[in-house]
Amino acid sequence: MDRKPQEHDAIREYCRSHLASIISQGLEPFPACVFDLEVLLNAPVVDLVRVSRVLRSDVQFSHRILHLSNAILKQSNESARTVTEAAVLLGPCLFHTAVVLCAVTEFGARSTRDQNAEALWLHSVQMAIVSEGLAEQAEYPVRGAAYVAGLLHDIGYLPLLVVAREQEKVFRELGAIHWRDNIDLEREIFGFDHCQIGRWMAKSWKFPSSLIDAVLYHHDPRGAGTNSHLAEIVCAAECHCSSSSPEPTKQATRVHRNSSESLRRWNMFAGA
Ligand SMILES: [Fe+2]
Numbered sequence: 481m482d483r484k485p486q487e488h489d490a491i492r493e494y495c496r497s498h499l500a501s502i503i504s505q506g507l508e509p510f511p512a513c514v515f516d517l518e519v520l521l522n523a524p525v526v527d528l529v530r531v532s533r534v535l536r537s538d539v540q541f542s543h544r545i546l547h548l549s550n551a552i553l554k555q556s557n558e559s560a561r562t563v564t565e566a567a568v569l570l571g572p573c574l575f576h577t578a579v580v581l582c583a584v585t586e587f588g589a590r591s592t593r594d595q596n597a598e599a600l601w602l603h604s605v606q607m608a609i610v611s612e613g614l615a616e617q618a619e620y621p622v623r624g625a626a627y628v629a630g631l632l633h634d635i636g637y638l639p640l641l642v643v644a645r646e647q648e649k650v651f652r653e654l655g656a657i658h659w660r661d662n663i664d665l666e667r668e669i670f671g672f673d674h675c676q677i678g679r680w681m682a683k684s685w686k687f688p689s690s691l692i693d694a695v696l697y698h699h700d701p702r703g704a705g706t707n708s709h710l711a712e713i714v715c716a717a718e719c720h721c722s723s724s725s726p727e728p729t730k731q732a733t734r735v736h737r738n739s740s741e742s743l744r745r746w747n748m749f750a751g752a
Pocket residue numbers: 633634674698699
């Protein structure tokens with residue numbers, strides 16, 4: 481950061497205390513309908529009437545799913561008028577993926593949650609698809625776990641995004657800090673990096689230990705111990721994704737709508 485030392489200190493002080501207050505408040509539990517949808521969307525034949533009934537039980541969350549679904553469908557010039565229509569157009573796996581991403585972005589001010597989900601979507605789904613492919617090549621036994629680990633590896637960015645957005649408003653005259661993709665700078669500014677914050681989030685939501693370790697160690701799998709294989713897969717996917725452009729991802733996402741079953745083969749809340 482090219483700033484005067486006192487500006488640097490003020491921003492750092494603000495970011496650290498804001499992040500500490502977020503952590504001390506804890507995370508909201510996932511909306512109850514997420515668990516019901518996981519069961520329904522994993523069924524061999526998806527019962528759309530029941531999916532629609534479950535979605536109607538949480539109108540606000542359903543609106544968020546519809547918003548994200550339409551952001552995805554825009555890539556292929558399609559749109560859905562209802563969330564059930566979105567489930568049909570995306571297919572059960574990609575629709576479930578959108579539900580999960582909306583659940584982990586139920587965080588911070590309500591007005592910014594859709595923005596957070598969209599900010600994370602493209603890289604997250606690219607990582608999920610690539611991690612799944614690498615898991616298959618590496619004969620990792622649970623491809624669905626690799627898919628979810630790729631999808632959720634960067635959830636720790638979300639609290640940092642919330643804090644950084646506020647920092648921008650409060651210190652308008654100083655401009656934004658450019659901390660993305662720089663773990664050392666994240667630690668310096670926020671006191672924690674996105675891997676450490678991701679681990680806190682994953683533990684709060686009681687994700688399986690292999691997933692927690694993949695989130696914590698996805699930039700350096702050497703620390704993951706017995707769970708290092710999954711972290712290694714996500715780390716390799718990250719290397720691949722950082723060297724490729726988003727355009728192939730958009731194509732991959734379209735193919736994925738019809739082909740991938742991974743998320744349906746792994747219950748992410750099973751505690752396995
Ligand atoms: Fe990361």
